[in-house]
Amino acid sequence: MPGACRGARGRTGPLSFGELMDDREGRLAEALDVGQAYLKESSLTALMGRVGGVIDEVPVAPCPDKRWFQRSYGRCVTDEPDELLVGDGLFYLTEQRKLFLDCTAGHYQMTWGYDHPELHALLLDGIARGIVWDNHSNIPSAPAKRLTAKLVELANPGRDPAELQDDPDSLNTVLSGVATGTVACGAAMKITLIHHGPDRPAVFVVLDGNYHGTDLFAQRLRGMWPEYFCNVKIVAVQPNDPDELRAVFAEHGERIAGFWAEPVMMNREAIVIEPEYLRLARELCDETGALMAMDEIQTGFWFPEVIYSVRLGLQPDFIVLGKGMTAGFHPLAALVYRGRLDCLEQYDAISTNGNAPLAAYMALGCIALVERHxxxxxxxxxxxxxxxxxxxxxxxxxxxxxxxxxxxxxxxxxxxxxxxxxxxxxxxxxxxxxxxxxxxxxxxxxxxxxxxxxxxxxxxxxxxxxxxxxxxx
Ligand SMILES: Cc1ncc(COP(=O)(O)O)c(C=O)c1O
The missing domain is CATH 3.90.1150.10 (Aspartate Aminotransferase, domain 1)
Structure with a gap:
């Protein structure tokens, strides 16, 4: 379908779907419309009965293809693109109108599925109330501030906020100006390095098969780029092997800067890290002065307690949250950590889109739904x-x-x-x-x-x- 490049220069009138999507005949708009109505109006039983089939009632529409994508993202030219057309709840239709049951919530981030009615309404409510979509992080607006309070409350159930505020050992500090999990993880890694100091090599103990994001240092923790780093040693241990963990802490002692774990290793075959193992890691970190980070990008917002560390009764030094926090409404992540570790300057860890009041409002809605259900x-x-x-x-x-x-x-x-x-x-x-x-x-x-x-x-x-x-x- 893509025609020659045509600009919108000189055009007037409201922005239109047809123009923006190069859908002059309205066929894509119609496919979306009918597809959405099909998903919303069919009963659960009817949808399940047709999973895997082609939904002929929805018209076929010419759809853009991925010819300009990077190769590793599936750059290919095809006459029949078959990516996602429209989604609702747990189901979605492809551009060739095949019906799927999404067993992965998007890519693990659509906490409440596609187009959850209450979150949809909340988004419109937020816009109608004048909650801006983004703004400078020096002037955070009410939802962004309210979200930090909510995350601290969730990380410290039952504790009095006034008492928390004065307790530098508690998880009472939130870095919220970051858009993705990678940046939130990166902030915790930087704090860990600063805490450890520059005068001795820093050892990071990590679980083999970890995934803490896509920037350089996070990827170093999973074995990539070894030739570009000196003065940092990565020791990968097998998950749930307490003897190995003890031996590694005994060998490297105070050279250990940090210990990192995902409580459920979704990037390594859904291995569940045993609570006793994490408690042992906590003890060993306390003995050596290392900082413990729980990467809850996957586990956060998917359990009744919202924060999985709370479910385990564990107090790490950092809790990294992202992904499902906004139920897929872009983009927001957060790092909850002990006040005494608050050492980064503003621009040391920040994303332009990370102040995102509207996304913060959606995060509050997502959390409220988790609590309610x-x-x-x-x-x-x-x-x-x-x-x-x-x-x-x-x-x-x-x-x-x-x-x-x-x-x-x-x-x-x-x-x-x-x-x-x-x-x-x-x-x-x-x-x-x-x-x-x-x-x-x-x-x-x-x-x-x-x-x-x-x-x-x-x-x-x-x-x-x-x-x-x-x-x-
Ligand atoms: C455990 C874990 N940590 C960190 C990240 C990075 O988050 P983001 O993709 O938002 O940068 C992911 C993403 O999948 C993850 O699963």
């Missing part, structure tokens, strides 16, 4: 994990076990090729889930359902997975 979230997470555990028991020749916790659960396969074949079949079947297979020995299917998942959908997804497992045999 805490019991259902607990029950649905448990039911989904149990369903996968049951499936793992039924297919012992193919599956090792169910992994993860709650909504963030997966299935570990015995064989990588079978895992990949299952993944292809799942996509064909209309189940959008992830396969983690890119490291030696890794063969896990990952899901992270949006929080509105209910028993009906859980039963449907479990049955569909059973069918696929039978077929790949």
């Amino acid at each position: 805490a019991d259902e979230i607990e029950a649905a997470g448990e039911a989904w994990h149990q369903a996968l555990a049951q499936i793992a028991d039924e297919f012992p020749e193919t599956l090792v076990e169910a992994r993860g916790v709650g909504h963030m659960s997966g299935l570990k396969f015995r064989d990588r090729e079978e895992c990949l074949a299952f993944h292809r079949a799942a996509i064909e079947r209309g189940l959008w889930l992830r396969a983690h297979t890119y490291h030696e020995g890794h063969a896990t299917i990952l899901t992270k359902f949006a929080l509105p998942v209910n028993q009906e959908v859980i039963d449907f997804a479990a049955e569909a997975i059973r069918g696929l497992l039978r077929d790949i045999k």
Whole structure:
């Protein structure tokens, strides 16, 4: 479809979809319209009955393709782009009108699924009230400030705010002016380096298979770019091996600057880090003076307690939050940390779009929904994990076990090729889930359902997975 480059110079009148999207005949607009109506007006049972099929009632429209994308993002020229057209709740339609059940909440960030009605209304309410979309971080507006208060409250349940304010050892400080998890993680890494000081090598103890973002230092923690760093040593330990952790702390002692962990390793086969292991890490950090960071970019906002460290009764020095905080409304992340570590200057860690009052307003809405639906979230997470555990028991020749916790659960396969074949079949079947297979020995299917998942959908997804497992045999 893309025609020759045409500018809007000299045009007047309101901005229009047709012009902006090069959709002069209105066919894309119509496909969106009908697709959205189909998703919103169909019952759950009707939608589940057609997952994996083509929804012919929705017209086909010419859609832009990815010809200008970077190669690693799928640059390809195609006459039939088949990316996402429109989504609602847990379902979405592709541009070729195939119906999918999204078992991963977008890419683990659409906490309440696509276009949640209450968040949709909240967004319009925020705009109508004059909440600006973004502004300079020197003049943060009410939602941005209110969000910092809410995050401190969540990180310190039951504590009196006045007392917290004067307690530099508590998690009473929030860096909120950052747009992405990577920048929030990066801020914690910088504070850790400053805290450690420049006069001795800094050792970072990390879990093998970690993922703390995409900037240079975060990637160094997962083994990349070794040739560009000196005076920093990365020691990767196997998750849940307390003896190895003790040995590493004994060997490097006070040279250790920081310990980093994701409590559920969604970037390594949904390995759940045992609470005792994290408590041991806390003790070892206290003994050596190292700082402990919990990267909750994945776990935050997906459990009734909102913050998973709180669920575990653990007080790290840093809690990194992002991804689902705004339920997918771009862009906002945050670092909650102990007041005594408040040492960065304003421009040491900041993103232009990170003050984002409208996104902060959405984050407050997302948190309120988690609090309101805490019991259902607990029950649905448990039911989904149990369903996968049951499936793992039924297919012992193919599956090792169910992994993860709650909504963030997966299935570990015995064989990588079978895992990949299952993944292809799942996509064909209309189940959008992830396969983690890119490291030696890794063969896990990952899901992270949006929080509105209910028993009906859980039963449907479990049955569909059973069918696929039978077929790949
Ligand atoms: C555990 C973890 N940490 C950090 C990040 C980086 O967050 P962002 O993509 O918002 O920069 C991610 C993103 O997937 C993540 O899963």
